[in-house]
Amino acid sequence: MAARRLPLILGLLGLPWLIAACFPPLNHDSAAVLTWAQRMVAGERLYIDLIDVNPPMIFWLNLPPAAVAGWIGLPAPLLLVLWYAALSLGGVALALPFLPRVLPEGARWGLLTAAVGALLILPAHSFTQREHLLLALALPYLLHALARAEGLRAPSMMATAALFAVAVCLKPHFLALPAGVEAYLLVRRGLRTSLRDPVIAVMVGIGLAYLAAVVWLTPAYFQTILPMMAELYTGAGTDWGHLLLGDQVPPLILGGLILGGIGWKHGPAPRLLLIFTLAATVAGVTQLKGWDYHFVAARGGLLLLVGWTFGHWLKRPAVAVSAAFVLSLGYASLTAPPFAAQRRFAATPEAKLGQRMAQAVPHASVLWFTTSLKPQFSLVQALGQHYIGHYMSLWPLPELYPPEAPHVLNPIARSEGVERQVIDATAADLARKPDLIVVTDGASEPGFGGQPWDHLTYFGRDPRIAEALKAYRPIGKVDGWTLYQRTP
Structure with missing residues (x-):
């Protein structure tokens, strides 16, 4: 050679x-x-409109x-x-x-x-x-x-x-x-x-x-994100x-x-x-x-x-x-x-969900109710969708309601701190009228340790969110994800 x-x-x-x-x-x-970077290019503000640690x-x-x-x-x-x-x-x-x-x-x-x-x-x-x-x-x-x-x-x-x-x-x-x-x-x-x-x-x-x-x-980042991390990670x-x-x-x-x-x-x-x-x-x-x-x-x-x-x-x-x-x-x-992710992707539940979403509304605006980053952002990029949420995921919820403790929900009117921020952000996200929303079965998410958790029940206690959710109907379920489409 x-x-x-x-x-x-x-x-x-x-x-x-x-x-x-x-x-x-x-x-x-x-x-x-x-x-997040694409949304920054479009004019949204990091750590204000786009929350991440x-x-x-x-x-x-x-x-x-x-x-x-x-x-x-x-x-x-x-x-x-x-x-x-x-x-x-x-x-x-x-x-x-x-x-x-x-x-x-x-x-x-x-x-x-x-x-x-x-x-x-x-x-x-x-x-x-x-x-x-x-x-x-x-x-x-x-x-x-x-x-x-x-x-x-x-x-x-x-x-x-x-x-x-x-x-x-x-x-x-x-x-x-x-x-x-x-x-x-x-x-x-x-x-x-x-x-x-x-x-x-x-x-x-x-x-x-x-x-x-x-x-x-x-x-x-110093005014909002670091205090949020201090509140949520203290007992980690x-x-x-x-x-x-x-x-x-x-x-x-x-x-x-x-x-x-x-x-x-x-x-x-x-x-x-x-x-x-x-x-x-x-x-x-x-x-x-x-x-x-x-x-x-x-x-x-x-x-x-x-x-x-x-x-x-x-x-x-x-x-x-x-x-x-x-x-x-x-x-x-x-x-x-070698090439396992690419070779297997088409046969995964994530790909099947993506196909269902693309059939319902091509290049849709979407909002996910999930504590994970999987698979929504891989699908957003693969399908050319527009994600509208303030938060990448609802990851603060398992920190606020850890799986080892009983899930006794704080009264919605008395929620404060990060919990209030997440609820208000979700209400604002739904006010943007996304074409599709995907709700993950909370019990299937690692953050809740297999314990029952219903995202829509939790957020539906807020009158703004409950009213916004009336405009959506379920159109399919794939694995642990339920897909909802906004009605005309």
Whole structure:
């Protein structure tokens, strides 16, 4: 295998997964954020008309594909995937020229093959999630960190640091990654060299500028969202045993320590990759949920470490590429067979519901009564619908009425705080006269722990909502969802 053909081969290996990501269903979280960005482009205000607890960076990053979709008519999910791919590939292109100077040929191609697997194959249905974007924008920074560890410097390093800083701003938990990498470089290079390194100044500057922008552009985040989170999350508990000893954290730590220990004496590459993997694991743990997608970046880091290890010991580029790709495919298949979401989507209850909605009112305005983001926003994007709700979902309700406590409803006239905000927002949503509403059976929603809950009974106690609901008739039921259509 001629070395000059390897870039083309890597591109062809990853291309099917990139193409598949452009087809429905878009990840539900990503679809929700993209929907909010489209409504921002249309003039609605984040944290006032559009309520969500996430900091604004992810919404701002979604504005370019949302705006372009409105201008040229291409599907917004397609443009979102291409936008993220362009950001990552642009950063990698800046870092690639340094790799031959810091890695031998075998290790270099093993690492790059693993990068294709980590970015395109491993994420599966978490494609475009924030942790996936973190990994995509961290890779150029990490490649440049290998060069910085060897004393190399270049203006392009500031560009990849800027991209990475933007990714870190997506969630405060992500600060663990630059902290770990820069701490290693500080120990390796010394304090004086690190203080003179403009990369750190660039990242700190972007972080401070972002904080100032949040205060200036979205003051409602501090005035409304943070108090809401304080009210709802105060009593939230964490199952630390499941979080630390479940199926996510132990394999990452054990695998990272074994591979990092094997390669520790062979230069900064395995050390930085180990530190990145452990720091990304910490970022996942500190989110206190243990959800699979919270560890996408950590699994990607471990795969990068595996790729370097294969390349380092196998030496020959062709063998390293083959081994790293096969392992990437096998590792990813443990959690999701290739293209599983796209291949199975048409036969799912979600797709059947979408077909029923499209038959009733094409490109409808819709409102969902559900505590989840699944599947409404994936359907909104796939069907070109317009979601009109103030909230992405009714997630505050299980926090206000936890499943372990009896569901004794607060009198509607005396509701206050977040509960009053949710009720008023729902009344305002129905006043917009959506074409369709979908009501999820509360007992089927994870938030209520299988306990009975009727969304329409709960909200129907408000006279405004009760009157608005009279205009809707049920037209079908699919799985746990009942579809209602507004009558003329």
